[in-house]
Amino acid sequence: xxxxxxxxxxxxxxxxxxxxxxxxxxxxxxxxxxxxxxxxxxxxxxxxxxxxxxxxxxxxxxxxxxxxxxxxxxxxxxxxxxxxxxxxxxxxxxxxxxxxxxxxxxxxxxxxxxxxxxxxxxxxxxxxxxxxxxxxxxxxxxxxxxxxxxxxxxxxxxxxxxxxxxxxxxxxxxxxxxxxxxxxxxxxxxxxxxxxxxxxxxxxxxxxxxxxxxxxxxxxxxxxxxxxxxxxxxxxxxxxxxxxxxxxxxxxxxxxxxxxxxxxxxxxxxxxxxxxxxxxxxxxxxxxxxxxxxxxxxxxxxxxxxxxxxxxxxxxxxxxxxxxxxxxxxxxxxxxxxxxxxxxxxxxxxxxxxxxxxxxxxxxxxxxxxxxxxxxxxxxxxxxxxxxxxxxxxxxxxxxxxxxxxxxxxxxxxxxxxxxxxxxxxxxxxxxxxxxxxxxxxxxxxxxxxxxxxxxxxxxxxxxxxxxxxxxxxxxxxxxxxxxxxxxxxxxxxxxxxxxxxxxxxxxxxxxxxxxxxxxxxxxxxxxxxxxxxxxxxxxxxxxxxxxxxxxxxxxxxxxxxxxxxxxxxxxxxxxxxxxxxxxxxxxxxxxxxxxxxxxxxxx
Numbered sequence: 001x002x003x004x005x006x007x008x009x010x011x012x013x014x015x016x017x018x019x020x021x022x023x024x025x026x027x028x029x030x031x032x033x034x035x036x037x038x039x040x041x042x043x044x045x046x047x048x049x050x051x052x053x054x055x056x057x058x059x060x061x062x063x064x065x066x067x068x069x070x071x072x073x074x075x076x077x078x079x080x081x082x083x084x085x086x087x088x089x090x091x092x093x094x095x096x097x098x099x100x101x102x103x104x105x106x107x108x109x110x111x112x113x114x115x116x117x118x119x120x121x122x123x124x125x126x127x128x129x130x131x132x133x134x135x136x137x138x139x140x141x142x143x144x145x146x147x148x149x150x151x152x153x154x155x156x157x158x159x160x161x162x163x164x165x166x167x168x169x170x171x172x173x174x175x176x177x178x179x180x181x182x183x184x185x186x187x188x189x190x191x192x193x194x195x196x197x198x199x200x201x202x203x204x205x206x207x208x209x210x211x212x213x214x215x216x217x218x219x220x221x222x223x224x225x226x227x228x229x230x231x232x233x234x235x236x237x238x239x240x241x242x243x244x245x246x247x248x249x250x251x252x253x254x255x256x257x258x259x260x261x262x263x264x265x266x267x268x269x270x271x272x273x274x275x276x277x278x279x280x281x282x283x284x285x286x287x288x289x290x291x292x293x294x295x296x297x298x299x300x301x302x303x304x305x306x307x308x309x310x311x312x313x314x315x316x317x318x319x320x321x322x323x324x325x326x327x328x329x330x331x332x333x334x335x336x337x338x339x340x341x342x343x344x345x346x347x348x349x350x351x352x353x354x355x356x357x358x359x360x361x362x363x364x365x366x367x368x369x370x371x372x373x374x375x376x377x378x379x380x381x382x383x384x385x386x387x388x389x390x391x392x393x394x395x396x397x398x399x400x401x402x403x404x405x406x407x408x409x410x411x412x413x414x415x416x417x418x419x420x421x422x423x424x425x426x427x428x429x430x431x432x433x434x435x436x437x438x439x440x441x442x443x444x445x446x447x448x449x450x451x452x453x454x455x456x457x458x459x460x461x462x463x464x465x466x467x468x469x470x471x472x473x474x475x476x477x478x479x480x481x482x483x484x485x486x487x488x489x490x491x492x493x494x495x496x497x498x499x500x501x502x503x504x505x506x507x508x509x510x511x512x513x514x515x516x517x518x519x520x521x522x523x524x525x526x527x528x529x530x531x532x533x534x535x536x537x538x539x540x541x542x543x544x545x546x547x548x549x550x551x552x553x554x555x556x557x558x559x560x561x562x563x564x565x566x567x568x569x570x571x572x573x574x575x576x577x578x579x580x581x582x583x584x585x586x587x588x589x590x591x592x593x594x595x596x597x598x599x600x601x602x603x604x
Contacts, residue, residue, distance in 0.1 A: 053118055058075050059073055074111055076092060095120040132232055136191055142188070143186055143275065144338060147341040148412040148413070149481075151481070151579075152541070153544075154544055156582050158546060158604055160560050162604045163546050166603070168601065169601045171599060172213075174597035176202040178199030178224045179291070183599070184227045185273050186578065187229075191208070201240065201241050202219055202220065203249065221243070224242075238307070245259050246270070246310065248281075262315075272335060280304045280313055280385070281310075283303050284302045285300050286298075287331040293356075294356035294358075299319055300334015301317050313388075316383060316390070318352050319332050319355070324371075330369050331355075337407055339409070349382050350380075352379045352381055352406060357369070358401055359402060359501065361500055370399070378400050380410060380437055394443070396433065406428070408478055411425065423438075423440070424438060424445060430473060431469065436524060448526065451469060452468040454466065467496070468494045470506075471502060475489065475491070476537050477579060478540070482561065483561070486518075486519045487516060489515075491514060493509070509552065513531065518561075518564060536550075542561060545560060548587070554571060555569060556572060556576070574598065576590075577592055585604050
């Protein structure tokens, strides 16, 4: 390059920087004064008002999708035609325009200092919690207590010193009895009301102190297998009223507000308790309805519905739409339990179910119809809750031929793993492993097997083979987390598989055993194990320094959370395949397995 060409190029760059600096000064000096009367700097404005903006501050996790840049604003200040303000710990987005996006980027570890212009800037704020969820956050307003899915409360008066004094305050005879009993989820406690859905999809609202019925909504749907259950928000109760429809009921009266059908496939339905956040209801389908599961072509989809109208905001297919090349044979995916939501990063975390057929079918033995990883089955998955766009996924088990799932509600926590403080998400499933992932990247931090394992890593069967965990083994119900410990309910029950199916006669509920396992989340090490003579399908729940669980034979247990010492036990009148809600001095626990299913209210 000749000298005059270099000088000319330098002059162009200098003029460009000069005009950008002048424009920055205009934005920083003129615009704030012009808009001060109409824009509150504490409230981000909508993207339609921010056609061009000047940014300075720190961002991280930059990603470009379809010409749109998404980033996490660590601490970002903006000025533009539309207003001024600041964004902290929230997602932002802007158009990736080469002419307008003149950024000066300075890396600082995992973060980036920014200084420059963007086009169509969207300073998204943290999503809004429904007012009634906020109002009753000290009770049990969500399936797993909170958006982190910890199933832990410190808002109760029940402790290790008084839990032995628990007694029955009242009981309610559950009316709807499905194939798996009368209950397979958790009730909600909101103020002086208990909200419960049985396994015929019927809804009852009870007085928390007396058990008196306030109102009921009858659906009497005998095809429900669960898990199911209610969610609350914006003055409504949200639930699946049958296998295909999500419905909003008025919280005060039970009147239907809206109903939206999300599945038109006869063999694809809903078996999940919803979660409500930022004016949306999150739900999923699974490839099964009633007693017909994993029919060829079945695909599980995640949905976000408008909480006010039921309109579908977005959906996301949890598996390849061509079902790994053989939709005439394969099926899979979907979600069985509520997701976790990281409000700071606008991320929703889901545990994804298994592929099928298992272990295979004639002509396609040992899962050869879905050879390979069979994505995105058996994954921990992170999505943007606003758009449904995938942020990352990590597969816990590839080519699952045993229906092992990774279906349990993810738990959000913090841990010091290998000397590094980091935010984590914990998942588990019927594969019988508990895994911790880095919440930002999906990297696996540790993997702890729980329960009995035998032949479960096989990928090719040559004859009938006993496998632990079996088709109904591993971690079947939700975990709990508190004070650096995750508590895991475990089912030790085997199944005999063949290359083209499974031997259903080998499933022995009476011979199954159970465990409750406590794991240190910093080390990924087991602290203690409690064993039971019945399978543990009663989840785990932490109340201050007490951890609760229950077994299929109807036995409720309380243990000291740190040591595992037993503090209390109670024999329910029937078996238990559900989990409790806790508020104040009360525990509300459905006991639904048997001829007389009952909702039990305990108090101290």
